[in-house]
Amino acid sequence: MTPHRDGGGAPPGRTVEAELKAVVRDPAAVRARLHALAGPGRAEVYRDTYYDLPDGSLARGDRELRLRTVTGPAGSRTLLTWKDARLDTVSGAKPEAETAVADPAGAAAVLHGLGYRPALAFEKHCRNHPLRRDGRELLATLVEVPELTGVFLEVETVCGEDELPAALAAVRGVLAELGVPPADLTAEAYTDAVAAARGRSGGV
Template sequence: MIEAELKARVREPAVVRERLGRMAVGRDEVYRDAYFDTPGADLEAGDRELRLRTVDGPDGTRALLTYKEARVDEVSGSKPEYETGVGDPAAVRVMLNGLGYTETLAFEKHCRNYEFTAYGRPMLATLVRVPEIDGTYVEVETQVSGERELRGALGDVRAVLDALGVGEGDLTAELYTDAVRQRRTRES
């Protein structure tokens, strides 16, 4: 599956939150993301990601292991993504370390998630704040089975962003991982 996603900086978080609230009921969750790579940073060099995420929300805590391949669309940063639930995150950490992967970065994301259907597609819109980064972001995504469907899906995602009042100039392909690393580098 390919995650057809667009991300944007939000100029007016209260307005976007209110508009999303008309589309679906929001769910507050905190993501604790840990990224893993080889000692030689082979995954990062290949534009790939390996992430262990723990999600704390109103329904309890769950964990997910995610592998993202290299981007298939440079403008949006959309990537093929493979994700599965994890019953014991501590055991997965041990397995990853045993396979030669080490944790290279960890940070929190404070999210409000909205799930709805738009243009015949299941959509997930997330308002995101990363405590180490200034500002609020919105991510809107849907899943497609192949690259041929990506352009249409991104058009539908863009239409949702338009409905939220998010302009083309607010879009960004910057990764949270890069922004957190830059912030930490400036502070050290």
């Protein structure tokens, strides 16, 4: 989850990103509902580079090591994120650790020195809408990836591992408010979708 975290209210144990992702069938309607619920939102571009070991063992184990630069009205910031394997097959909920990076080139050099190599890089064009439900801070994000067809909606929050069912219930509640049915949920990762699209087009 990209919004800044100061860790002051973080629960003990592993921090989990509780997230559900959906294909948006009617982008105009969802945009209007989001605006009504949470204001105009914040437009940002995410430039993501995913790293892996040469044998691809992180991807095979459903783990992610990502360097992300976010550019928006407030300027740019870079985050280094580690995500462990997802905790269930329905949601994108993964244990996550994330930290701000002051020197992106330096961070990339450290990763290279540790044996990691860039495996995939792409952009996400996002409009982020922070909101609060059931005592939780959530983020609803409309996403477009230039290489993919369609618009996606991510709704996520941060929780402790033992809070995951309640956190996902709050996420599902926001999706319902936005008129997004469970049938439109997708568990396909952007990394998989982009890699497949490049494979079909002969890109790299």
